């Protein structure tokens with residue numbers, strides 16, 4: 350017998366043994382409930398739901414939860430699951446979907462989310478590989494999508510130095526100054542609210558990270574960062590790339606038919622490289638000329654790590670560039686929801702103003718010196734995090750080893766998503782969860798410690814928890830407080846001055862944001878304009 354058939358027989362034998370071993374090991378094992386296999390459409394998905402798992406049909410106008418399943422597409426499954434618009438199992442804590450061999454675990458309640466992602470975070474802190482995004486399009490430097498390991502740990506350490514609660518306070522004057530600029534832009538009547546929000550959050554990040562003061566319009570650094578952000582959005586929500594399932598395809602020559610994904614990735618790679626290097630190189634160049642005037646993240650990192658170590662240099666570039674990726678779209682989306690909520694709930698505005706007038710006195714713009722003295726403003730920020738959670742399904746974590754929870758086997762390499770939307774709309778925690786009602790967080794005029802704080806879940810879990818959460822909270826707080834101090838936000842009106850309809854209509858994407866809408870924004874009085882006039 351020649352060597353090849355013997356070798357082939359040996360391989361087949363080994364594969365069969367492995368299969369038998371895995372079957373034996375799995376015998377008696379329970380998996381979390383869920384539809385068997387990939388549900389390709391709504392009808393089949395509904396029929397496929399196993400006994401004992403009830404399915405909640407979601408009202409069409411409550412857009413966000415439709416994406417409990419659809420938003421799996423944010424990582425890799427979008428194309429297939431897009432038309433599935435039913436949602437999660439009620440009565441189960443954990444749901445398991447299987448999409449062509451990839452397990453997706455959806456955690457629907459707080460207890461398993463905390464137990465697994467927080468307490469057992471050593472096992473649950475990896476991310477899916479995302480070949481198109483990380484490896485082909487060149488965004489592997491983004492530590493938000495980086496695999497768990499030393500590189501990721503070092504980037505987190507670098508972020509923590511500047512962004513945890515105490516050091517971040519030094520950046521509050523920047524947030525305040527840019528908030529005043531935002532008020533002036535709002536007053537000008539030019540542009541759009543989402544455009545102004547994008548500008549203010551971009552301005553905050555660029556200044557805090559690189560000491561760059563952006564231009565009022567078409568700032569080149571924001572333009573580059575937005576271009577990078579758009580590539581990430583398109584590569585993660587545009588549907589599945591076959592290369593995610595067949596990784597060897599990544600070596601396919603770009604000129605071959607069927608390799609359009611590689612040509613697309615090459616275009617995105619240019620944006621990824623620019624986002625990584627341009628602002629950082631600009632900072633280095635200014636530093637060499639002695640032109641860096643203020644403390645910023647890049648300066649602090651270079652003061653500690655120096656300029657000579659190429660590994661540290663790569664990580665400093667990656668860490669600083671990741672801040673825009675994580676912080677711009679999310680914060681702008683949350684504040685966009687703020688304008689919608691205020692137009693829909695004028696009584697909330699009235700209460701906020703009453704609080705500010707009585708605590709601060711008339712005719713004063715709130716500043717960070719007032720932080721902690723305005724519980725109703727804090728309650729509005731918390732309700733914004735809860736009402737339409739900004740990242741309703743988390744960024745998928747990946748389980749790095751088999752695990753067991755409540756008798757269920759959770760397999761190594763499963764994607765793990767938390768249904769933050771469901772947790773923050775749990776009627777046991779929040780009465781009338783669909784209403785925007787900041788009062789739910791208050792008792793006797795102070796924040797009620799017995800009400801579950803949405804911050805506990807809205808920023809994620811365990812070792813992957815959002816490192817920008819203090820910046821996010823402070824950045825939202827100052828805009829909410831100063832806008833309410835100076836402006837009235839009302840329902841849209843037609844040309845004849847008649848109030849027109851305004852709906853809660855949100856974009857179906859990885860980040861939950863209202864679809865464009867019009868509202869009526871008016872200065873409370875000319876005297877209020879003097880509170881934020883040009884410096």
Ligand code: HEM
Pocket residue numbers: 492493494505554671672673674675676677679680683739740743744745746807808809810811812813814815816817818820821
């Ligand atoms: C309202 C605003 C924000 C919300 C709701 C939010 C929410 C989140 C969530 C849910 C995650 C995933 C956590 C997980 O996987 O468990 C995350 C990750 C992240 N966020 Fe935020 N975020 C916000 C603002 C910011 C800001 C202002 C920054 C920085 C300037 C930032 C930087 C990041 C980064 C770098 C990651 C990736 C962390 C990692 O994978 O290690 N975020 N954020």
